Amino acid sequence: MANESxxxxxxxxxxxxxxxxxxxxxxxxxxxxxxxxFTGLSGAGKSTLAHAVEEHxxxxxxxxxxxxGDNVRxxxxxxxxFSAEDRVENIRRVGEVAKLFMEAGVVVLTAFISPFREDRNxxxxxxxxxxxxxxxxxxxxxxxxxxxxxGLYKKARMGEITQFTGISSAYEPxxxxxxxxxxxxxxxxxxxxKVMQVLLKNGSL
Amino acid sequence: MANESxxxxxxxxxxxxxxxxxxxxxxxxxxxxxxxxFTGLSGAGKSTLAHAVEEHxxxxxxxxxxxxGDNVRxxxxxxxxFSAEDRVENIRRVGEVAKLFMEAGVVVLTAFISPFREDRNxxxxxxxxxxxxxxxxxxxxxxxxxxxxxGLYKKARMGEITQFTGISSAYEPxxxxxxxxxxxxxxxxxxxxKVMQVLLKNGSL
Numbered sequence: 001m002a003n004e005s006x007x008x009x010x011x012x013x014x015x016x017x018x019x020x021x022x023x024x025x026x027x028x029x030x031x032x033x034x035x036x037x038f039t040g041l042s043g044a045g046k047s048t049l050a051h052a053v054e055e056h057x058x059x060x061x062x063x064x065x066x067x068x069g070d071n072v073r074x075x076x077x078x079x080x081x082f083s084a085e086d087r088v089e090n091i092r093r094v095g096e097v098a099k100l101f102m103e104a105g106v107v108v109l110t111a112f113i114s115p116f117r118e119d120r121n122x123x124x125x126x127x128x129x130x131x132x133x134x135x136x137x138x139x140x141x142x143x144x145x146x147x148x149x150x151g152l153y154k155k156a157r158m159g160e161i162t163q164f165t166g167i168s169s170a171y172e173p174x175x176x177x178x179x180x181x182x183x184x185x186x187x188x189x190x191x192x193x194k195v196m197q198v199l200l201k202n203g204s205l
Numbered sequence: 206m207a208n209e210s211x212x213x214x215x216x217x218x219x220x221x222x223x224x225x226x227x228x229x230x231x232x233x234x235x236x237x238x239x240x241x242x243f244t245g246l247s248g249a250g251k252s253t254l255a256h257a258v259e260e261h262x263x264x265x266x267x268x269x270x271x272x273x274g275d276n277v278r279x280x281x282x283x284x285x286x287f288s289a290e291d292r293v294e295n296i297r298r299v300g301e302v303a304k305l306f307m308e309a310g311v312v313v314l315t316a317f318i319s320p321f322r323e324d325r326n327x328x329x330x331x332x333x334x335x336x337x338x339x340x341x342x343x344x345x346x347x348x349x350x351x352x353x354x355x356g357l358y359k360k361a362r363m364g365e366i367t368q369f370t371g372i373s374s375a376y377e378p379x380x381x382x383x384x385x386x387x388x389x390x391x392x393x394x395x396x397x398x399k400v401m402q403v404l405l406k407n408g409s410l
Contacts, residue, residue, distance in 0.1 A: 018256055018271060020263045028266070051223055058225045061233070063268065065309040066223060076301040096281040097302055104270040106309065 025105030032204045033102040036109040040137030041166045043144035045183040046111040068111040095123035115165045117172040134177040141166045143184040230310030237409045238307040241314040245342030246371045248349035250388040251316040273316040300328035320370045322377040339382040346371045348389040
């Protein structure tokens with residue numbers, strides 16, 4: 001330590017940079033890291049599906065982490081609201097954190113409405129081709145509204161929530177997602193299997 | 206999925222919440238998660254030490270991640286500068302991300318000057334007692350300045366960098382850190398061993 005900044009020919013073993021690389025972590029974990037990016041309307045099943053996929057991955061020994069409103073909106077993004085500007089910043093931060101988890105060798109699953117195509121594509125551009133797996137949870141808004149698991153559609157219809165995606169704020173569906181799941185019709189475990197097939201096909205597992 | 210919001214007596218197996226808990230991750234990893242928070246002046250050896258500890262932890266099979274200026278300042282906190290206000294926000298975000306990594310079962314090591322006591326204590330308060338391990342890299346400023354590994358002290362003295370910790374901005378040493386390392390005198394590997402002793406003593410490993 002005393003010689004930290006001394007010449008390279010110092011006999012001391014000194015690390016200045018990360019020696020534990022993503023590749024070494026992946027070797028230890030025996031799977032590759034990836035971002036599974038779930039997008040869709042409120043109530044489309046993003047979070048439920050992300051957690052079900054995570055449970056499956058855990059059981060086969062994978063390192064995983066789910067980023068969703070529950071653990072991000074109250075913490076890291078607790079200073080942000082739901083204006084268009086704040087939504088952009090929210091997704092930017094989620095993308096940056098997802099990238100860190102990917103560097104850590106983890107299969108990270110994100111479950112945010114993430115309504116704007118440009119923001120999702122920015123995250124895609126932050127990582128290497130094949131590492132960002134966009135999964136569109138496609139569900140008609142009337143089905144989402146009938147479920148209304150969080151009571152948010154009711155509040156939005158009553159005007160208690162403004163800028164609500166699908167009602168008073170736009171949702172832009174993905175142009176070319178890696179996977180489209182019709183979450184109004186499909187069984188949860190069938191959805192999980194579809195996601196697993198994508199991970200197997202792209203060599204993550 | 207179609208029955209996601211149906212009654213609890215539905216025969217479908219539906220997860221709404223995280224089933225892969227921190228405890229299950231820790232069981233899989235065979236170690237507990239923790240935050241190793243390195244603090245000290247620029248050039249005190251925080252990053253070098255964090256990476257050396259990480260290398261050691263990797264070799265004994267631990268899941269780790271280092272958060273430092275290299276992977277945070279250009280990404281997640283790329284919108285922040287070095288004003289007092291931005292430093293506070295920087296450390297807040299780093300704390301929130303460290304907490305997420307801890308939930309993910311990882312030993313997370315942070316290497317930021319983090320000059321303000323109050324900000325570090327806020328992160329400490331975010332987690333359970335014993336999970337936040339504050340490591341003060343104590344090094345006289347003249348030693349840091351002589352090393353000047355990044356050439357920052359020179360720029361600060363010439364007025365090219367304002368609000369530079371130790372010169373034009375305050376550094377508040379920890380009041381009761383879990384570990385103090387005299388990085389001007391100690392050997393790097395001795396420092397690593399001291400950190401390992403703390404992790405062993407508090408039951409993380």
